[in-house]
Amino acid sequence: MSLKLKTRDTFTIHTDCLFDPKQKKFVKDTSIDVNPTTGLITKVYQRETDYEIVIASNDIDLRGxxxxxxxxxxxxxxxxxxxxxxxxxxxxxxxxxIERTIRATNHCRTALLAGYTTYRDLGTEGAQDADVHVRDAVNRGLIPGPRIFCATECLASSGGYEVRQENVIGGTFTPRISDPCDGVPGVRAGVRRRLAAGADIIKFYADYRKRTLRFPAPAYPGCPDIHFPPPETSGPSGIYNQRNPNLLLFRQDEMDEMVQEAKAARAPVAAHAQSAEAVMMAARAGVTTIEHGPEPMDGTDAMAMMKKNGVIWVPTIAVFDSELPPGDERRSHILKQVKTAYDYGVKLACGGDTGAFPHGENVREMELMLKAGVPLEEVLLAATLTGWEACGGDWCGKRFGWWEEGCAADIVALDGDVREDVGALRRVGFVMKDGRVWKREGVAVGMV
Ligand SMILES: [Zn+2]
Incomplete structure (x- = not known):
């Protein structure tokens, strides 16, 4: 037995069941040294199995x-x-x-305590660039929360992503929910505006249900529906929506330009895309991630294009699961499509579109990816290391999601062995972010 030399404030975390995303397996008897001043891991090493641990007063024992x-x-x-x-x-x-900001503050705390140390936040949905300031409040230590990488307002073409109302003459004021831009110089300027506003990530809508007012659904109590509208869904999978279908918002040259401009500024790009056509065009442009993609991709080149260009797919299964009516056949189609993409070799990241369903329930996406048939180790990879890649990898200015010297000491411990019981994903007993403990023995600590 040898005594470890430690700098004055370095502490060690001892584990005997640690998931290693790089190896895609669980490893035994591993210890991690952390420098609390920098919040970084300084050393990762495997102990001899019969090694008798000397636990210093500031060490943390996560064995078991x-x-x-x-x-x-x-x-x-x-x-x-x-x-x-x-x-x-x-x-x-x-x-x-004010209410939205207070809610966001609560959401940040809830997410952190659920084990989510990083949020890739894809649009404020009408709160302009306020996400930048919530991000900064977390980073300045004013509120507890995940490390946030945010998009500010999303980019969409004119009339592409807006709150619609029939009474445009003096109706209720509605905030804008995207930064509209058109044409190659226009979208270039749009990316530049978002970067200037403080965005970490550029998000654009490759398609959307933009013809809301063509066959308008009743928008207020007592509003009559139109007679004989096209069916809301059709096709073998029931995914297509003829009443207000997903339609392209940008042309290929516009998507190419947004990606090129963002990448020149070392910013990753997320594309909202529901239809196979939009998935393919955004993937061809070289976006970092595709968000959603629920419409059938069979017989299209969408998956091939994602794979070829190393595009990460964030299928947001959880939001569809939460929004679809009980017994809806689209659920099983979505799960099947995720499994097909996994088998085909498309990279996956776990992102639920959380917010549309409660923050703190983020784990739902992992549970559904498992239900789709993606193996546990691959799902854990999608929720850690691939999540970092989705944030832009080294472009995001931080390393996290795996174990190595220089990575942020973001550490979660589950009460239970997830290999035997996936329910353990909901029993987060310990949370550390940047070397600081926020939850211990299932109880929040150190809240400001
Ligand atoms: Zn979303």
Whole structure:
């Protein structure tokens, strides 16, 4: 037995069941040295199995728990709360920015305690660039929360992503929910505006249900529906929506330009894309991630293009699961498509579109990816290391999601062995972010 030499404030975390995303396996008897001043891991090493640990007073013993890197939710909205409580239109139009900010503050705390140390927050949904300031409040230590990488406002073409109302002459004021831009020089300027506003990530809408007012659905109590509208869904999978279908918002040259401009500034790009056509065009442009992609991709080149260009797919299964009516056949189609993409070799990241369903329930995306048939180790990879890649990898200015000297000490411990019981994903007993403990023995600590 040898005594370890430590600098004055370095401490060690001891584990006996640690998930290593790089090896995609669980490793035994591993210890991690952390420098609390920098919040970084300084050393990772495997102990001799019969090594008798000397636990210093500031060390942390996580033996007997299942230890994971801090989790990354790759698709969130801190300003949204569950649509089951209030629809997005009510939230965006009627809630004050003060209420929305207070809610966002609570969401950040809840997510951190659920083991999510990083949020990839993809648009404020009507709160302009307020995400930048929530991010900074977390980074300045004013509120507890995940490390946030945010998109500010999303880019969409004119009339592409807006709150629609029939009474445009003196109707209710509605905030804008995207930064509209058109044409190659226009989208270039759009990317530049977002970067100047403080965005970490550029998000654009490759397609959207933009013809809302063509066959308008009743928008207020007592509003009559139109007679004989096209069916809301059709096709063998029931995914296509003929009443208000997903239609392209940008042309290929515009998507190419946004990606080129963002990448020149070392910013990753996320593309909202529901239809196979939009997935393919955004993937061809070389975006970092595709968000959603629920419409059938069979017989298209969408998956091949994602794979070829190393595009990460964030299928947001959780939001569809939460929004679709009980027994809807689209659920099984979405799960099947995720498994097909995994088998085909498309990279996946876990992001639930969290906010549309409650923050703190982020784990739902992992549970559904498992239900789709993606192996546990691959799902854990999608919720850690691939999440970091979705944030731009080294472009994001920080390393996290795996175990190595120089990585952020983001550490989560589950009460239970997730290999035997996936329910352990919901029993997060310990949370550390940047070397600071936020939850211990299942109880929040150190809250400001
Ligand atoms: Zn979203």
């Amino acid at each position: 728990k299942c230890v994971l890197p801090g989790l990354v939710d790759a698709h969130t909205h801190i300003f949204l709360h569950s649509y089951k409580e209030a629809s997005s239109i009510y939230q965006m139009r009627d809630e004050s920015i």
